[in-house]
Amino acid sequence: SQTIHQWPATLVQPVGSPLSLECTVEGTSNPNLYWYRQAAGRGLQLLFYSVGIGQISSEVPQNLSASRPQDRQFILSSKKLLLSDSGFYLCAYVRGKNTGELFFGEGSRLTVL
Amino acid sequence: QKEVEQDPGPLSVPEGAIVSLNCTYSNSAFQYFMWYRQYSRKGPELLMYTYSSGNKEDGRFTAQVDKSSKYISLFIRDSQPSDSATYLCAMKTGANNLFFGTGTRLTVIP
Numbered sequence: 001s002q003t004i005h006q007w008p009a010t011l012v013q014p015v016g017s018p019l020s021l022e023c024t025v026e027g028t029s030n031p032n033l034y035w036y037r038q039a040a041g042r043g044l045q046l047l048f049y050s051v052g053i054g055q056i057s058s059e060v061p062q063n064l065s066a067s068r069p070q071d072r073q074f075i076l077s078s079k080k081l082l083l084s085d086s087g088f089y090l091c092a093y094v095r096g097k098n099t100g101e102l103f104f105g106e107g108s109r110l111t112v113l
Numbered sequence: 114q115k116e117v118e119q120d121p122g123p124l125s126v127p128e129g130a131i132v133s134l135n136c137t138y139s140n141s142a143f144q145y146f147m148w149y150r151q152y153s154r155k156g157p158e159l160l161m162y163t164y165s166s167g168n169k170e171d172g173r174f175t176a177q178v179d180k181s182s183k184y185i186s187l188f189i190r191d192s193q194p195s196d197s198a199t200y201l202c203a204m205k206t207g208a209n210n211l212f213f214g215t216g217t218r219l220t221v222i223p
């Protein structure tokens with residue numbers, strides 16, 4: 001069966017510190033992968049998506065970056081966190097190729113102080 | 114104008130009530146329509162999916178799409194406390210990524 005894992009689940013980081021959030025998918029090959037951020041009252045904001053290894057598309061200019069070093073691994077990073085980076089980060093993959101149905105991970109809650 | 118508009122609520126109803134959740138959209142090219150349910154501190158999970166116009170029923174849940182009005186609805190019959198969650202609508206054309214509403218927070222009071 002297909003599963004998606006995210007870690008860490010929760011983290012508190014000071015402003016200016018680096019960030020690395022990891023997402024891995026099991027049970028599928030060559031998935032389309034997504035990073036979303038969910039801030040209170042603002043819904044889901046698409047940050048990055050990837051259709052294959054090394055292929056990253058950025059939807060919103062920001063101090064975050066993404067990488068896909070392996071087929072089923074998607075990493076969200078930052079060199080220097082801002083207060084505005086606080087939020088709930090969700091990784092997802094496309095489960096229905098025609099419908100675009102997304103299957104989400106459990107999320108990583110980031111608080112920047 | 115946002116691609117997808119959704120009333121954020123919050124919405125509180127007594128147990129057993131019929132709940133109506135709605136979204137409007139501006140892009141007439143949207144063909145695929147979904148509803149996700151998100152419990153607190155969890156990732157969203159797909160609840161209902163419909164293609165083009167019409168109704169779809171799954172147990173206590175019914176999804177409706179009215180493309181002429183650019184309006185979609187999710188109805189929950191006999192609502193239960195376990196239905197308390199945030200409900201997000203989402204939609205897309207054939208090619209692009211999903212567009213999400215901001216979500217409506219629902220509380221079903223026992």
